[in-house]
Amino acid sequence: MYGWIWRNLPGPVVVRALIALALVVALVVVCFLWVFPAVSPFMPFNDTTVD
Amino acid sequence: MTTTWPAVVNSSAGAAPATAPARRSSHHTARHANPYRSADQAAYATLGVVGELFITVGVALLAFLVWQLWWTDVEGNNRQSHLVNEFQKIAPTPPPNVAVPGEGPPPVMAEPGEAAVTFASIEIPRWNGEPVRPISQGTDRSKVLDPLGIGHYVGTAMPGDVGNFAIAGHRTTFGKPFNRIEELKIGDALVVRTPDTWYVYRVTSFEIVRPSQGNVVAPVPGDPTAEPTQRLITLTTCHPKYSAQQRYIVHGELDYWAPTSSGTPQELLDAKG
Numbered sequence: 379m380y381g382w383i384w385r386n387l388p389g390p391v392v393v394r395a396l397i398a399l400a401l402v403v404a405l406v407v408v409c410f411l412w413v414f415p416a417v418s419p420f421m422p423f424n425d426t427t428v429d
Numbered sequence: 430m431t432t433t434w435p436a437v438v439n440s441s442a443g444a445a446p447a448t449a450p451a452r453r454s455s456h457h458t459a460r461h462a463n464p465y466r467s468a469d470q471a472a473y474a475t476l477g478v479v480g481e482l483f484i485t486v487g488v489a490l491l492a493f494l495v496w497q498l499w500w501t502d503v504e505g506n507n508r509q510s511h512l513v514n515e516f517q518k519i520a521p522t523p524p525p526n527v528a529v530p531g532e533g534p535p536p537v538m539a540e541p542g543e544a545a546v547t548f549a550s551i552e553i554p555r556w557n558g559e560p561v562r563p564i565s566q567g568t569d570r571s572k573v574l575d576p577l578g579i580g581h582y583v584g585t586a587m588p589g590d591v592g593n594f595a596i597a598g599h600r601t602t603f604g605k606p607f608n609r610i611e612e613l614k615i616g617d618a619l620v621v622r623t624p625d626t627w628y629v630y631r632v633t634s635f636e637i638v639r640p641s642q643g644n645v646v647a648p649v650p651g652d653p654t655a656e657p658t659q660r661l662i663t664l665t666t667c668h669p670k671y672s673a674q675q676r677y678i679v680h681g682e683l684d685y686w687a688p689t690s691s692g693t694p695q696e697l698l699d700a701k702g
Binding site for chain 2: 422
């Protein structure tokens, strides 16, 4: 999977490494801003209210 | 096995060793070796992808922890101090002298009809070093408690009113406004401020309850049918830390109120002095 991505990135090694880094950063940003906040309310360890 | 392995891991590096044996074998065992070899290769490729998925899930879980334990605090504290600043713009800074307690029953503002409206702030001198925190309407996690900090239980009393002004807040993560709840002692001041009025409550009791014990936020805590006569405040948060097994509850009663235009409560001046 990661090997496939690496082989299909264009350019020399340096360019590939930079693109790969950008992909990783983009993925982390997407997770931090949208995925984790959406998942978090369903986690069972963080409730503060009484019903 | 050893000859096909590099081909699976990295075909650019393993291209030569992988194709060389294939060419050699094509002379005598081509018909038998090729199907065997491709099945083998597929198995390794699948295993490789499965392994990478496991690693990915592991890294994602670690990233979630970093987000939950660090980033939500960064974001929460920023957002909450911004809210307090906005709130103080509509409620001008009181003069620095000691506030003069008001006579008679305190003024009570109407409960906001909309969720997520910030209508008050709270400051607790015992938590020296903690910022002023905003209080917003509702206790929905995704709308109020996660993004805005402290939430007011819908339908419970408003600050200063007879009944129970009940609020909830995170003890860990999302800016953790109630992180230091266990430091509170009986008699400690809980200073709530609406745009026009200070309400100084004093802690009267603590309890640790199950999450289902909703009667701690009843107008008379513990007795949902009783008619309230006191002006109470109740804080709820999770307990133990990093768990949602139980709830840590702090009850308090109104000591006095004062118009914000008359000054700042002695309790806050002492804490800052």
